[in-house]
Amino acid sequence: MNADTVRRVGLSLAAPALAIILSLAITSAVLAAAGNDPFDTFKQMIEYAKEPRTTAMIINGSVTYYFAALAVAFGFRMNLFNIGVDGQYRLAAMLAAAVGGAVSLPPILHVGLILLVAVLVGGLWAAVAGLLKVYRGVSEVISTIMLNSITTALIAFLLTTDKLAVQAEGSNNIGTKPIPASGQVPGIGLVPDSPLKVYGLIVLAVIVGFLYWFVIEHSRFGFDLRAAGRNEEAAVASGVNVKRMILISMAVSGGIAGLVGMPQLLGSSYTYSLDFPAGIGFTGIAIALLGRNTALGVAIGALLFGFLDNSSQILDLEGVPKEIVMITQGVIVLSVVIAYELVRRYRIVAQQREVGRRLSEPPAPAAGNDKTPQGAQA
Amino acid sequence: MLRVTKLVAVAAAATFALAACGGGSSDGSSDAGDTGSAKSDVKVGLAYDVGGRGDQSFNDSAGVGLDKAKSEFGIDVKELEASANETDSAREERLRLLAQGGYNPVIAVGFAYATSLGKVAKEFPDVQFGIIDDSSLEKVSNVTSLVFAEEQGSFLVGAIAAEASKSGNVGFVGGVNTPLIQKFEAGFKQGAESVNKDIKVQVKYLTQPPDFAGFNAPDKGETTAQGMIDAGADVIYAAAGGSGSGVFKAIAAAGKGNWAIGVDSDQYLTADSAVKDYILTSMLKRVDTSVYDFIKSAVDGKVLTGKQEFDLSDEGIAYSTSNDAVKDYEAKADELKKQIISGDIKVSATP
Incomplete structure (x- = not known):
């Protein structure tokens, strides 16, 4: 690792670090303006996060966010903005829950079937947007937002007691038939002393994260994807079938999105009901931005958001409005964009300066005893 | 700022309403409130549903009940709010934090807490929980269910709507299409049909779950009500929380002879002066009474347990009569009310 590599890594870490520092500063200012001690507030959050149960909750929240952010990031790498992750995972979770509750199979097969349904539904639903883009030139930004609304209507249509839903006696909630034990994924006691177990599907999250890294960075497909994402014309010229790439990457992005609801469904609620968490797809966009669309960066971003979401619960109890973390999250996303732009400009300026320095260096003396070839230091 | 002012208005109005008809539930031991000096060491924790204070709907109503109990009994209270799109584990944690913090009883506002409460109630067998x-x-022995017969009150306002309608065409605007709001729809329809079996009842919901914006979207309420008026409706029942104000606006714009019906609290008392005269009556769902009664029972040392049903017979469900215009229809409504209480009329809770 030479000095250049160190500099490059440092620069790519600078942006998210800058964003986090900036958002902490702004959050502190808001807290102070509202009459709360910022240091005390952060301390409370950290103390609370260190409790074993909270730690497990943070990890569980992050697992869910990780899938969402990877789904968005996969699209981003191909220069596709999949805003439809939210709809894709909700439809996938609802249909997978319905299938899971309707059949009875041996344990591993049962879980496998539910996951397969989820991935297929998410993938096919996203592929609709892909097809529209490829054959009709409809921007995926528009079509995926529309598909989110259609998802909501579709679920409302299907989730009624005369179709896919059941209503428990005395409850005002309705949901799909609960998935029997053979379709549930047991938790892992990853956090010592925590009564709450970590979602078993954290293993799947790690596997999908690894595959993401491998496919994007180390496969022919990933190379084509990145090439098409950076410069479509150049990719076409080098023989990449961009239409095919768009379709495939939309479907893969949707397939990953299909997994978003699975940790919650198979590890905790076992049914898709009216209060199944929605909106995770949008959080995923923020985390993908923060994590620079890399498997590791996104994981760190997911943990950060999981921490903010869960450790803020303690604040209300202490009289600090927990909405403060929404300010933190919002500022992180905004400042990430600004920080990347600042770092990018700094890079360009630094490059120009470097070039300028080399050009203005006095030419090597013409005297015959200097045998160092020009440019050896470059 | 506007929100705070509105909130104060709602709270003030609801307190008046409580003073007016609270006689039924307080069994003669109201001395604690008179002096204000009697301090109870009961600590009450309350977890709101999404929307929290200021939703002009059932969260606010629960808050009113809590405030009343607080000022009357001098108790310690802790209120925690929910975030949109949260998971069961977040709800669970909120209830656990309250129980851990020594709050007893702990009240969960809204059916969404059921799953999480089922888990937390087991962990804290000595804490009494209430769920609305x-x-x-x-x-579960340490869970008190506070439930309402919304369909009964909706039946009465449905009958009033049918009586007041000249066009034989009435509307129902539901906030979000959930089984809970369908109970309002079911009662309203049956009530209207009990008066006029040929009546046309238009039914619209503003949003579908998980989009719960329909409870707080006055603009959607207004356009939907406008559409119903254009299609011939002259009385519209708004079972849509904060969106109801949009329905009132549309009715007021349509002018005299058109009526709106409010929900949950007496909206004649809380609505803007420009629209209040168009609010014929409101279907009262006394979440505030249920919260107050539950806390009172805990303060008195005889905490309510099991399933506490609030309906027409105990005034937990009622219709409001603060607008004089409703006088013409009261006789009919009270007759139907008697028949429902006696069981002669059975109101179905599903449309």
């Missing part, structure tokens, strides 16, 4: 709008945990 759910009775699926009826058999």
